[in-house]
Amino acid sequence: MGIIVKISGPVVEAEQMRDAKMYDVVRVGEEGLIGEVIRLAGKRVAIQVYEDTAGIKPGEKVENTGAPLSAELGPGLATSIFDGIQRPLPVIKDRVGDIIKRGVFAEALDKKKKWKFVPSVKRGEKVETGDVVGTVQETASTLHKVLVPSGVSGEISEISDGSFTVEEPVFAVKGAGGTKRLPMMQRWEVRRPRPYAQKLQPNRPLVTGQRVIDAFFPVARGGSACIPGPFGSGKTVTQQQLAKWADADVVVYVGCGERGNEMTEVLTTFPELEDPRNKRPLMDRTILIANTSNMPVAAREASIYTGITIAEYYRDMGYAVALMADSTSRWAEALREISGRLEEMPGEEGYPAYLGRRLAEFYERAGSVVTLGKGKKEGSVSVIGAVSPPGGDISEPVSQNTLRVTRAFWGLDASLASRRHFPSINWLTSYSLYKDVLADWYSANVSADFMEMQSKSMLILQQEAELQEIVQLVGPDALPERERAVLDAARMIREDFLQQSAYHEVDTFTSMKKDRMMLKVILTFHDLELKAVESGIPLSKVLSLDVRGRIGRMKEIPEDAAQADITKLLDDTEASFKSLAPEMQAGATEGAR
């Protein structure tokens, strides 16, 4: 039992705690607030407290639980909403009302609820860590697999069938050290990555339904991406769009130091939205971790670890998991605040010197892996982290350290946002290092010419940027027709393809197939437009063609009609160019087909 000797915001120092180990969970003060040991110095121990410390006095007691901060893993995680240390917010509400009060103890999983456990192994079968012993239909869209926990292997000596709580033993394993009776639930230390057999090279994209990402800057399943941007540039909307539409089996959304009303928005909209793949509510596959900006700062630091531990747990079942962290800058600030209270020597801009290491450790928990156990299940965790650089200037430490460890960069641009070009991902500064490894997938699953169309489009946008510099000097009228045709094509790509409304019922999600068709129409139009201009037809005539309005509305064509409607649009585009110039022969269009 320790005694408090100093309190400074979320950091408390205690003495007489000889048995304390780093990252042990402790109970602080008479109310038993939850904290974690973060420094040992002589007989003094520094503790970060996950709850408000107002009113705590020196002399109050500290109790060591002797165990590190762990997550409870088992059926009941899906559709849950937790705080940063995995306390379910609905339970807290029932206990203390609408305002979160401190000293509330709430277990992550419902210990009374019974789940129907269906065994998938027989008595006498040999199992090892990571093997599936049974399944639970957790929600309509999530089949929860019960895994043999770490360090256990041997022969199944007992296996049940029926309804059980998460704590009741459902199977027993007879191993070298005797027989272990095990429940569905297991615990895992949040700061320790869950082990796997082998890390794989990512080879397929996480399809997000967002055109600018899927077509231009893809992120691989098991990859990592960062979205930095100033406030109001649409980080949160982009993150939410990914949480809604990404083709992951399970989505973990960590609201880390962000707005309360935004979490409410997720809570109210997700249950109403349908997963485009199986028509089930999106909430069924979603786990929310909400530690809003005014909730205790130390719990914010813990929230991303809680989130990624849950993500890894589903990965180990063989699922593709996507984790969105919004925003890692708030997490880094929590780190800075705690570090400041510990009076550590600051690194850049007051952040602790270990910021880069901690960020790297976190992003390295992403990956596409072969899981432990027999059967070589393949699972992945893709991590998408939002960064909120002060003033939108990404030369600051959090952005820079994140860029070093993530492979896709979606740079949000305030000037695009202010003209309501959303998603405001700047196509000139953004990049994805996954393009090469994913090229084969695109060729096989979308079309052989997709990568070519993509680079052609990027080239047009690049040319536009160069031409704009000239326009700034001499005005658009001074450009030759051919160059103005390039500007026109760039405008089509920007407005008719890249811009995508999160609030339009059809436009909010686009399949890769439709992405390709849309690009095809725009590029075909551009080819024909160039030919027309070269054969002396004034650009103004091309611009007044009827099909242009229809190209602008391609995004509103529903997925099931897209194939027919856009193919027709392609034909009509060619036909209208023909009518424009009878002398332009069919030969001109062949190349585009």
Place this chain on the structure above:
Amino acid sequence: MSEIEYTSVTRVAGPLLFLEGVNDAGYNDLVEITLPNGETKNGQVLDTSAGLAVVQIFGTTTGLDLPNTRVKFKGETVKLPVSDAMLGRIFNGLGVPRDGGPRIVSSERPDISGGAINPYSRAEPSEFIQSGISSIDLMNTLVRGQKLPIFSGAGLPHNDLVAQIARQAKVLGKEESFAVVFGAMGLTSEEANFFIKDFENTGALERAVLFLNLADEPSMERIITPRMALTTAEYLAFSQDMHVLVILSDMTNYCESLREVSSAREEVPGRRGYPGYMYTDLSSIYERAGRIKGKKGSITQIPILSMPGDDITHPIADLTGYITEGQVVMSRDLHRRGVYPPIDVLPSLSRLMNQGIGKGRTRDDHRGVADQLYAAYAQGKDLRSLSAIVGEAALTETDRVYLKLADKFEKEFVSQGKYEDRTIEDDLRIGWRLLSALPQGDLKRVKKDFIDMYYKPQAASPS
């Protein structure tokens, strides 16, 4: 709790007192300080360890000495008695009446630091507030329970704008009890009087609670003032079912005080000397807005902050923008050109707009019209700077249309009278009149049906 008075002050630095031999000071507890001349002041424990406490004084340190100053630890955090008798009253920055009326006595004494609303308990803000100002209602819609700051600068008419919003704000088709809570941090007495006068003239004063910390009053009080205002607002909203509009002005002064404390504690500074925890601290103010499921009342916050040097990347504006649900940005350029209210819609934003607009709330073409106006105005403004270099003649025909639209947008849409209360229908009508000057094919943001219904090229106002 012992009522021991300590006389062991060993050091005074800025607004901080260091006491030795103190063992029972609770973190953040309230402290009463008695000066040698008998005057008393309040303070708060900032840091406590066995044998040493650091206390922050609300007020000046004039007259303090080491041997005779007495300090009493009250054993509780700072609390504010609240009741509905506060309506119509004026208090100082610490909640003491400054209108000559009696002190508020109540059995309800919530802690002023408030607690975080459980995100699971929050109700989605979705009720459209019609402020009667076009550039807010149509372009950056405010909804009940939102926190929408005004980013302004010295010399810009933000006070007029806020007073106008307070005067005109209503939820369509509803008669409900509302209240205004006003927290002034470091405002000049002239500015404070402007608000009091305006509230008086419109009869709003009896529905208002004012906490005034004026420019010549102790800066340390400013740390407490917004929390007093919000504690009152929470009581009125969630215990008395009122719809409360909280105006906090000027948040820049609040942050200056925060920096003063931080530097006196010799903390490692973050950007521009502001403390590293300023984001967390500001969020403990701004996040106290919203709605709660099952409760009738709501808190809508309009903080005002003046951006030093009109710099939107200054830490105060920057951190605020990351917490609040959008921002209304005032432009010096528009102000110089005589546009009132000089709201620059391009950097302005309302994040909760989509929940409050559309069919059944405003009108179903609202989103499209707003987006189209945004895009067109942005293009027009780009062309304005281009034509300054190459001349208007070098622009294409369509470009000139956009250029003209940008001018008209500022003159006819943004600009309005200080007492002009426009309905959302008015706003949409003006919006469509401007858009009707554009070629129909350019209206990509608006659904086809609405174009058929409202797009009238011949009605585009003759120039």
